[in-house]
Amino acid sequence: MAENRRKWWLLGAMSGVLGLIVLDETIVAVSLPSITQELGLSVSAAHWVVNAYLLSFTCAVAIAGRLGDQFSRRHYFSSGAALFAAASLLAALASDGTTLIVARVLQGIAAAVIFPTSIALITKAFDPEKRGTAFGYQTTVGGIFMASGPLVGGLLTQTLSWRMIFWVGIPIVLGIAVLLWLIWSPNYDVQKHKTSSAQTPLEFAGPAFLIVGLFGLVTSVMQGPSWGWTSPMTLGLIVLGLATLALFLQRELTHPAPLLDISLLKIPEFAGGVFIFAIFQLEKIAVFVFAAQFFQDILGRTPILSGVAVSLAILPTLGTSILVGKLTDKFGSRFTLVRGVTCHGAALILLAFAAIQQxxxxxxxxxxxxxxxMPSIAIPVRRVQMNAVPKDKHAQASGINLTIQMLGGSFGLAVCSALITETGSYPLLFFVVGCLTLLVIPIGQRSMAKREGRA
Incomplete structure (x- = not known):
């Protein structure tokens, strides 16, 4: 196969990976009421069905990204795909909440393996001046899956069973793995050298601190409304989370061969993009989970109609993703980012007023x-980040970026869940998230400035 054709087949396969990841974010939210009823879950346990996936992804993705630079990307990706298929099967067959939550944890870990690898492969296959377009096509495919998720989830749940939402991912991930083997080129692996730091032994104490710290903080926020914000358990997990995260930072900054290269955050474009993606993920969760919940719990709409509403929200990305990718290549990242964030935040504030009117x-x-x-945020930021990071650290950079991005989603779900539990106000939730989104504008202007015209 000619190399030019091969890279487009690769882009198609890796775009399917993004689609699979976002599908698992969106397809479950509409089905939560049915899952809760059949398995007898509490409100908190139902939200853990979503957050178990987000939190395990968050804890594992930076580690998985770092390991992705150590092994054959083809074998590494295939292992993650097999785990994702097995976890999806376990979720589909779950007979109780505990089994389902464990399966979602395994799905998150598997997603953490395959997604950073997919970003690294696209970056490896395409030249810098074409990456905006490549990521635009990838985001379009992701948009198709994202738009389909709520509708498909509602249809399957209302007409068949919520269990079907987990069956659909199995043939997708296995098909992507097979296609990758068929089109593989040795050039897609990292070219390692004897003097490369990638050859040094890996350390795992730092990431262990990270996992404990994130679990402690997210659990304290998720369970705070039911345990009590001043209960010993809540306060203890907050202290544990902060202490272990401090140990994580100290370990990674001082270790001669850290598993996670925190020094990448010293790159302004990369650090600014990380923060933007965290906020982006937070407000995505606010819409996918709580807009669907608002339509069903407050407006009394069916799972199918709620899925249609959320799918209609995502559908425009199919037309705007490629356009935004090309505009980013032509006019620069800051141009598209500032306009995208302004529209994004204003839309959430308008949604709050619509919620008041019910x-x-x-x-x-x-x-x-x-x-x-939505694409006006994801595409320009990812493009600037990948162009700013050294080539041999693309997978690790993707992992670190996704760790903080998914942490934004995990904390976003926890905070939104606590806010709804305490106030019962969906308009307040959408308004707060919209205002928070608008705060990204000055950060984006500063972090994109140095690469304007080159990125």
Whole structure:
């Protein structure tokens, strides 16, 4: 196969990976009421079905990204794909909440293996001046899966069973793995040298601190409303989380061969992009989980109609992703990012006013605006980050970026869950998240400035 054709087949396969990851974010939210009823879950346990995936992804993705630079990417990706298929099977067959949550943890770990590898492979296959377009196509495919998730989840749940939402990922991930083997080129692996730091022994104490710290903080926020914010358990987990995260930072900054190269955060473009992605993930969760929940719990809509509403919000990305990728290559990242964030934050604030009116049709307008502007954040930021990071650290950079991004989603779910539990106000939730999104604008302007015209 000619190399030019091969890289486009690779892009197609790796775009399917992004689609699979976002599908597992969106397809479950609409099904939560049915899962809760059949398995007899509490409200907190139901939210753990979503957050178990996010949190395990968060804890594992930076570590998995670092390991992705150590082994054959083809074998490493295939192992992650096999784990994802097995975990999906376990979730589909789960007879109780504990089994389902464990399966979601395993899905998150598997996703953490395959997604950073997919970003690294695309970056390896495409020249810098074409990466914006490549990531644009990838985001389009991801948008198709993302838009399909709520609708497919609602249809399967209402007409068959919520268990079917986990069956659909198995043939997808196995098909992607097979395609990667068929089109593989040795050039897609990292070219290692004897003097490379990648050859030094790996250390695992730092990541262990990271896992304990993130678990402690997220659990304290998730369980705070039911345990009590001043209960010994809540306060103890907060202290444990902060202490172990401090140990993690100290370990990684002083170790001669850290598993996670925190020094990458000294790159302004990369650090700014990391923060933007964290906020981006937070507000995505606010829409996917709590907009669907608002339509069902407050407006009394069916799972199918709720899925249609959220799918309509995501549908515009199919038309805007490629356009945004090309505009980013032509005009620079800051140009598209600032306009995208402005539309994104304003749409969430408008959604808050629609929620006050309790109007289903009125809520669709800001949701569609929100979805249309989504690629204007993801594409330019990812492009600047990958161009700013050394080539031999692309997979690790993707892992660190995704750790903090998914941490934003995990904390976002925990905080939004606590806010709804304490206030019961969906308008307040959407308004707060919208204002937080607008705070990204000055950060984006500063972090993108140095690469404007080159990235």
């Amino acid at each position: 109007s289903f049709l009125l809520a669709l307008i800001p949701l569609i605006l929100w979805g249309a502007s």
